[in-house]
Amino acid sequence: MASEAGAGVDADAYRIRPLELGDLSKGFCDLLAQLSPSAPLTEDSFRSRFAELAALGADHLVLVAEDAGTGRIAAAGAVLVERKFIRRCGTVGHVEDVVVDAAARGRGLGERVVRRLVEHARARGCYKVILNCTPELRGFYAKCGFVEKNVQMGLYF
Numbered sequence: 001m002a003s004e005a006g007a008g009v010d011a012d013a014y015r016i017r018p019l020e021l022g023d024l025s026k027g028f029c030d031l032l033a034q035l036s037p038s039a040p041l042t043e044d045s046f047r048s049r050f051a052e053l054a055a056l057g058a059d060h061l062v063l064v065a066e067d068a069g070t071g072r073i074a075a076a077g078a079v080l081v082e083r084k085f086i087r088r089c090g091t092v093g094h095v096e097d098v099v100v101d102a103a104a105r106g107r108g109l110g111e112r113v114v115r116r117l118v119e120h121a122r123a124r125g126c127y128k129v130i131l132n133c134t135p136e137l138r139g140f141y142a143k144c145g146f147v148e149k150n151v152q153m154g155l156y157f
């Protein structure tokens, strides 16, 4: 069976594809709760946010990995393409909200999703891809090809 570069998981066991409306009933929000616990989304809120993001076209991509056996969403991640004035109106990819279901971790799925997000940013002409993460995730993102750069700052409301 085919396997993707840098992946320790059977590439056919999971289908990586853009988020679909039907993913609400396939456990997408339950999966996101593993990243940041929150109250479940109503179908209306999910549909409305989905429509907002769809309006951004290829500048905002949410990828999911669907377990071919169960039909459940086992992983997800997003990339936003920022349009700048600097760098001759260059574009920058921002990787966000990467998560793999606890039962599917450690098999290369997270790396596959991140690499696909990076490929998307590169294909959109981005000159770099950046992300914020906790120190514990340095090793994971290094495996995905990232190098440590600068300092993350935050101001929460």
Ligand SMILES: CC(=O)SCCNC(=O)CCNC(=O)[C@H](O)C(C)(C)COP(=O)(O)OP(=O)(O)OC[C@H]1O[C@@H](n2cnc3c(N)ncnc32)[C@H](O)[C@@H]1OP(=O)(O)O
Pocket: 006, 008, 034, 035, 095, 096, 097, 098, 099, 100, 101, 104, 105, 106, 107, 108, 109, 110, 111, 112, 131, 132, 133, 134, 136, 137, 138, 139, 140, 141, 143
């Ligand atoms: C920008 C952001 O979204 S940051 C938020 C990231 N998400 C989270 O923290 C949510 C909870 N964690 C998870 O969902 C998962 O553990 C993830 C996404 C971090 C990793 O997903 P996994 O599918 O388990 O990782 P995967 O199996 O693809 O690992 C790829 C490589 O990174 C390594 N790796 C994975 N996690 C870590 C870690 N925490 N520290 C060091 N190395 C790691 C693996 O050992 C593997 O290396 P190998 O090829 O030598 O075996």
